[in-house]
Each structure stands twice: as structure tokens, then as C-alpha cells.
Amino acid sequence: MLSERTQRIKPSATLAIDAKAKSMKAQGIDVLNFGLGEPDFDTPEHVKEAAIKAIKDGFTKYTAVGGIDELKDAIIRKLSVDNNIAYAKEEVIVSCGAKHSLYNIAQALFNPGDEIIIPAPYWVSYPDQALLNDAVPVFIPTDEAENFMLRPDEFESKITGRTKALILNSPSNPTGSSYDEKALVAIAEIAVRRNIFVISDEIYEKLVYDGTRHISIASFGGEIKKRTIVVNGLSKSHAMTGWRIGYAAGPKDIIKAMTGIQSQSTSNPTSIAQKAAVAALTGPQDYTSVMRAEFDRRRKTLVDGLNAIEGVSCLKPSGAFYAFPNVSRFYGRSVGARRIDSSLDMATYLLEEAHVALVHGEAFGDDRYIRISYATSMDIIEQGLDRIKEALSKLK
Ligand code: PMP
Numbered sequence: 467m468l469s470e471r472t473q474r475i476k477p478s479a480t481l482a483i484d485a486k487a488k489s490m491k492a493q494g495i496d497v498l499n500f501g502l503g504e505p506d507f508d509t510p511e512h513v514k515e516a517a518i519k520a521i522k523d524g525f526t527k528y529t530a531v532g533g534i535d536e537l538k539d540a541i542i543r544k545l546s547v548d549n550n551i552a553y554a555k556e557e558v559i560v561s562c563g564a565k566h567s568l569y570n571i572a573q574a575l576f577n578p579g580d581e582i583i584i585p586a587p588y589w590v591s592y593p594d595q596a597l598l599n600d601a602v603p604v605f606i607p608t609d610e611a612e613n614f615m616l617r618p619d620e621f622e623s624k625i626t627g628r629t630k631a632l633i634l635n636s637p638s639n640p641t642g643s644s645y646d647e648k649a650l651v652a653i654a655e656i657a658v659r660r661n662i663f664v665i666s667d668e669i670y671e672k673l674v675y676d677g678t679r680h681i682s683i684a685s686f687g688g689e690i691k692k693r694t695i696v697v698n699g700l701s702k703s704h705a706m707t708g709w710r711i712g713y714a715a716g717p718k719d720i721i722k723a724m725t726g727i728q729s730q731s732t733s734n735p736t737s738i739a740q741k742a743a744v745a746a747l748t749g750p751q752d753y754t755s756v757m758r759a760e761f762d763r764r765r766k767t768l769v770d771g772l773n774a775i776e777g778v779s780c781l782k783p784s785g786a787f788y789a790f791p792n793v794s795r796f797y798g799r800s801v802g803a804r805r806i807d808s809s810l811d812m813a814t815y816l817l818e819e820a821h822v823a824l825v826h827g828e829a830f831g832d833d834r835y836i837r838i839s840y841a842t843s844m845d846i847i848e849q850g851l852d853r854i855k856e857a858l859s860k861l862k
């Protein structure tokens with residue numbers, strides 16, 4: 467029969483909702499899809515050209531397991547220029563997406579019973595990746611009033627003799643919040659003093675608004691750097707979700723272990739996608755600014771529109787491309803035989819009755835919220851707001 471570990475996890479809720487919305491669409495239902503966090507922009511032309519050239523040049527064979535030197539050099543340069551952190555080649559691994567890098571970290575670091583601190587709301591895959599690797603997720607709820615940032619004192623109070631790592635995600639999926647320097651310095655001080663690894667998922671670093679500056683916790687000096695594994699990728703910054711290129715940078719021994727695991731599981735990330743990633747990291751970066759400006763416009767429309775709906779409250783996110791409105795005031799209300807008591811009830815109601823696909827907050831560890839991805843057109847956002855407003859007004 468199936469392994470015991472398969473019973474511990476559930477499939478990714480974000481991917482499941484996207485699949486459901488797409489299948490309803492295929493049946494001819496006019497679904498507005500706010501489910502998936504994936505830029506609706508095309509991959510930049512020069513990136514595609516680099517991949518086409520790689521195919522034509524016959525660059526279609528196995529490469530070094532942890533990525534080609536040319537790509538590692540481009541990543542090292544990026545981490546130095548953008549994040550002010552110096553890494554050597556042995557401290558970098560390229561994987562099949564940031565999700566794969568995160569999984570490799572879990573495989574390389576977690577032992578049975580290790581506790582992994584995960585501030586909630588969190589991205590759906592963190593707890594399940596810990597569970598798949600026999601570790602124990604330890605959640606710390608964060609508060610909307612504190613911008614969903616982990617409080618350093620709460621972090622410290624949850625550390626036990628079994629605590630192995632903290633997973634930080636700034637800017638955050640699903641809340642869109644970003645940590646400021648003061649909070650990061652305080653968290654870093656505790657991680658160093660208590661000897662805890664920090665897994666820092668920075669995949670949304672390029673998508674920040676209102677003058678927010680992304681800071682990597684690994685940039686605060688040697689002591690925190692040697693306990694941090696920075697995770698990033700091309701999916702969000704260069705609209706390259708399907709190419710599956712992500713990377714991690716951290717201590718040599720951890721990267722070596724991750725490379726060994728990768729050599730026994732996937733081998734190298736796709737050769738032509740690696741060439742495309744080199745072009746993405748070394749070519750013009752204006753595309754990212756164009757995407758960011760458009761996301762910013764949509765963010766304002768969506769968040770203002772949500773806050774204008776009676777009973778809904780939504781913090782203005784400073785990063786990523788998600789709004790995370792609180793809809794708990796509708797819990798306990800009904801329309802006909804349908805009663806809404808949870809974020810799943812709400813997401814199901816909005817999907818089935820208003821044909822609006824979004825993700826229930828419970829999948830991210832907070833049942834009071836729903837997640838709406840604004841990586842979709844302004845027109846769809848405006849229609850979606852109308853539909854949500856109408857559906858919510860029916861709940862009595
Ligand atoms: N981290 C976060 C917070 C994400 O939202 C995602 C979703 N794409 C990933 C990691 C993984 O990205 P990918 O595997 O496409 O690089």
C-alpha cells in the first residue's frame with residue numbers, strides 16, 4: 467500500500483483550486499480565476515531567444531547536477547548586487563524551481579522530530595514539506611495589526627531543544643507583507659544566539675510597492691549568513707513559472723548535501739531553461755519594473771474595491787501579488803440552505819455561485835481570510851469585485 471508519509475500531507479491547495487477553475491472553464495463556465503499565484507505576463511522575448519539558441523546549439527544534454535557555472539556566476543552576481551551577500555560557487559545550487567530548492571533543504575536538514583517554526587499565515591507548501599521529511603511544523607500565528615510580522619519575542623518563546631529552523635517569507639505569500647530591517651535584525655540576533663537555521667524564501671523580492679526595500683536577512687553579517695539558506699527563483703521576477711528554475715545559496719556543507727540529494731532524485735534542472743535563466747539574470751531588467759508597475763495599479767484597485775465592500779477588511783500589501791482580505795464577519799450567515807462558517811465555505815460559495823476562484827485562508831493557516839491573486843487583468847479584477855460584492859450581499 468501507499469507509504470505512511472503520503473497520509474500526512476494534502477495536495478497543494480493553490481494548484482488544486484487552479485485545476486478546478488480551469489476544469490470549470492473547460493466546461494464552458496465563465497470562471498474568473500484569482501486562484502493561482504503566477505504572473506499573467508509572458509516570459510521576456512530575449513529569455514525565450516536564449517532558450518531557442520540553446521536548443522539550436524545542441525545544449526540539450528545533462529549538465530552539472532547543481533547547475534552550470536555560467537548560471538551560478540549570474541546568481542552570485544545577483545546576490546551580491548541586489549542583496550549585498552557574497553557567495554562562492556560551492557555555496558549555490560540551481561534546482562527545478564524554488565519549491566524544489568526548499569524541498570532539498572528539508573531533505574538535507576530535517577531529522578525526525580525536528581521542529582520547524584513557521585509563522586502563520588504561511589505558504590501552503592512549507593508545513594507539508596516538513597511533514598514529508600518527518601519534521602514537526604510549529605506554527606506561530608501573526609497578527610494583521612502587526613502587519614503579519616513574526617514578533618521576535620514570540621519566535622524566541624517557541625524555541626525548544628528540538629528547534630531546527632525558522633522559515634521566513636518576505637514579501638509573503640499569502641499576506642503580501644514584508645519584514646522591515648528592525649524586525650529582521652531582531653530575528654537574526656535570536657537565530658544566531660539560539661543557533662537556529664533560517665530558511666529565507668525571497669521569491670517575491672522584486673515585487674514590492676510604496677517604496678518598500680527588500681532586505682535579505684543573510685546580509686547582516688557572517689554569523690547569520692552561516693545559518694541562513696536564501697531561496698529565490700525566476701518564476702515571479704521574470705514570469706518564468708513553467709521553466710522551473712529556482713536556486714538556493716547557503717553554507718557549503720548544506721549546499722553539497724542538497725546537490726547529492728538532487729543527484730539521486732532529479733539530476734540537473736533542464737539545460738535549456740538554465741540558459742534562459744542566464745539571459746534573464748544578466749539581460750535587461752526593465753521587464754520586471756513594467757510588471758511591478760502593473761501589479762501596483764491592480765493592487766490599488768483590488769484592495770480599495772475590497773475595502774469598499776461592507777463587512778470586508780483588507781490590509782494594503784506591500785509586496786507580492788496577493789490580497790488577503792478578512793471575511794470572517796460573514797461567518798454564521800446564510801443564503802438559502804447554504805451557511806458560511808469557514809474560509810473553505812466562503813471560497814466554495816464564491817466559486818460555485820459567483821464563479822470566482824480564490825483560495826481559502828485555512829490552507830495558509832488562518833481561517834478568517836481568503837487569498838485573491840491579482841496576477842490577472844484589471845478587467846477581470848473589476849468584474850471579480852462586482853461578483854464578490856453581489857455574492858456577499860446575499861449572505862444574511
Ligand atoms: N515560495 C513561495 C512563497 C511561492 O509563492 C512559490 C510559488 N510559486 C514558490 C516558493 C515556488 O516557486 P517556484 O517553484 O515556481 O520557483
Ligand code: GLU
Nearest residue numbers: 478480481501502503639
Ligand atoms: N506559489 C503559487 C501560489 O501560491 C503557485 C502555486 C504553487 O506553487 O503552489 O499560488
